[in-house]
Amino acid sequence: YGDFNQKIDYVFKIVLIGDSAVGKSQLLARFARNEFNLESKATIGVEFQTKTLAIDNKTVKAQIWDTAGQERYRAVTSAYYRGAVGAMLVYDMTKRQSFDHMARWLEELRGHADKNIVIMLIGNKCDLGTLRAVPTEDAQEFAERENLYFMETSALEKTNVESAFMTILTEIYQIIN
Numbered sequence: 508y509g510d511f512n513q514k515i516d517y518v519f520k521i522v523l524i525g526d527s528a529v530g531k532s533q534l535l536a537r538f539a540r541n542e543f544n545l546e547s548k549a550t551i552g553v554e555f556q557t558k559t560l561a562i563d564n565k566t567v568k569a570q571i572w573d574t575a576g577q578e579r580y581r582a583v584t585s586a587y588y589r590g591a592v593g594a595m596l597v598y599d600m601t602k603r604q605s606f607d608h609m610a611r612w613l614e615e616l617r618g619h620a621d622k623n624i625v626i627m628l629i630g631n632k633c634d635l636g637t638l639r640a641v642p643t644e645d646a647q648e649f650a651e652r653e654n655l656y657f658m659e660t661s662a663l664e665k666t667n668v669e670s671a672f673m674t675i676l677t678e679i680y681q682i683i684n
């Protein structure tokens with residue numbers, strides 16, 4: 508079990524949630540395989556991807572789950588959240604509505620997930636700066652109020668993608684150690 512037959516010390520399940528088309532699948536593709544696709548279609552079938560990495564000399568397997576086209580409100584099943592130790596709440600910074608929906612995604616998440624889950628708010632598509640519809644301060648304020656980590660990313664330009672996943676994984680690691 509495990510990439511290259513390594514000994515795996517930890518498996519951390521992380522779930523991606525947020526409206527359709529905000530870039531969840533591309534963030535995952537960028538992090539897990541360093542790939543990006545501008546014509547990405549709605550995710551069908553694929554449940555999760557893994558990436559094995561080192562934290563504090565331990566081998567951690569990140570198992571990252573992507574909503575398989577279940578982005579409508581209340582369509583994500585409780586099986587999706589089961590066992591998750593981290594969650595990324597993703598909005599598209601050029602689509603105000605996707606940010607306004609974060610409150611209800613968070614409510615859904617808190618209703619289903621473990622109470623100690625580490626949550627990160629992600630404003631994706633920061634490469635489209637001129638089309639920005641969500642000021643950084645609005646997101647920061649929401650994140651502080653709700654006790655979430657926050658980062659702006661671009662799956663296209665690789666900005667902060669590695670950093671966002673490493674931050675959440677390291678935080679999870681610290682909580683259990």
Ligand code: GDP
Nearest residue numbers: 528529530531532533544545547632661662663
């Ligand atoms: P999902 O429905 O949340 O999984 O969204 P996708 O990952 O399928 O992305 C939806 C669309 O946004 C696709 O056309 C992607 O190529 C595009 N996209 C995703 N991330 C970025 C990004 O960081 N910058 C830009 N410009 N486009 C992105």
Ligand code: MG
Nearest residue numbers: 531532549550
């Ligand atoms: Mg998708």
